[in-house]
Amino acid sequence: MRRLFALALAILCSVGAAQADRLDDIRKAGVLRVAVFDSNPPFGFVDRGTLQIAGLDVDYAQAIADKLGVKVELRPTNPANRIPLLISGKVDLVLANFTITEERGKQLDFSIPYFASGQQFLTKKGTLSSPDQINGLRIGVDRGTTNEIVLRRDFPKATVVAFDDTPFAFTALRNGNVQAITQDGPKLVGLLAKVPDRQNYEIPPFSISNDYIGVGIPKGEGRLRDLVNEALRELEARGKAAQIYDRWFGPNTEQPLPRLFRIGDRN
């Protein structure tokens, strides 16, 4: 099935016709269509109160739409369809905890990074204290993420078990099917905060990669990309980026994390 999807994607890429300037289309329509995660707190998830998608990525999407002077229209997405949505022109931008990679750069363009995270591990206490132990463990990952790619590439002797999403991977950890799970550090911190017996688990204090998260933009839309980059830099300069960060990772949230990366630190 996954090979079929890869084939489908390749064909989509090859027929993805060059359009007129997307930025003009967005302004004419008065709507910026953005694909965001609906199952990845705190980046994009369905808010329990409003039943609408909310999260860090959603706040950035709104801020970019404000800069363009248009309304934002959110489309729920997942790792399986975020690239097809962009390539087939169903959305204008993807803000879905989208790690910038060279491979993906062949199919689409990225903005400058607006978030950075390291790939970390969650284990039962006392299982893992340094990266050299990883090769001997059974490790759960979320299928189709860069976490899976990095783990398989850098730790070929580790037994990798791929799950549909983080709750399933964590259940496998809880039941002892795997000895550790790996994900972006910020997401693991948020997960651990929700675990009833969290005193039995830990996130060892090391990371195995640095991931930079950017906005996915259709290939060749240079004006749109410049405008998104400009919007992101403005958000940083005006302190709005720090505000958005604090709303989801500040001291009063479920996953308090210091803000080490600033927009513009890396281009």
Add this chain to the structure above:
Amino acid sequence: MNPAIITDNLGYLLLGAWPRGPVGGLALTLILSGLSGLASALLGLVLGIALAMSAGPSRVALTIGLGVLRAVPIVMLIFWSYFLLPILFGVSIPEIGTVAATLALVGGAYLSYGVAAGIESIGHGQWEAGLALGFGRWPVLRFIILPQALRAMAPSFVNQWTTLIKDTSLAYVIGVPELSFVATQVNNRTMVYPAEIFLFVGALYAGLCVALDRLAARLVRRRSRPTAHLG
């Protein structure tokens, strides 16, 4: 077990964001199943009759078309019609329409073979008797063959509809918020209660399928009572 996770999110699982947003959850699963179930029954009937009554090149063409629909995984058909049609032909179909149409086509293709087999199962003598009484080919089919054949086909229609109800969950691939899609959203927000959530979702699907089965059984029984009496 934490039953509160279900009760806290019951409204969302049953109705999605409605009335503050589009309808979703179990309600959307019912809508998708209903639409595609009806359409697949009509399609199956028409295509099945065509299959049973046609011969030569038109039959070959029909068989190839039905073969393609039955051979390609449904999730791929949904994916293709949603992402590729706009690029190739410039037509854009809404998500719910894409799913309902795809499921109807696939369901119809499967059912058509059942319908054709049902028609062929009625003895040749019945055809000859009808023709001898001065009926044409189509009236014989309409008044003599189909009423008997359809009764025999009822179980395969119910089978196909049950499969269809479960296949609506494949709508996730283009982001349609049916039952299993909203369950995944709740599961990922709460993170640590997948067993509770998916046991509940499984029970809902089972309930739907059992209800359909009971309903169909009752209808068939009511329909066939007079005939059984005569026989």
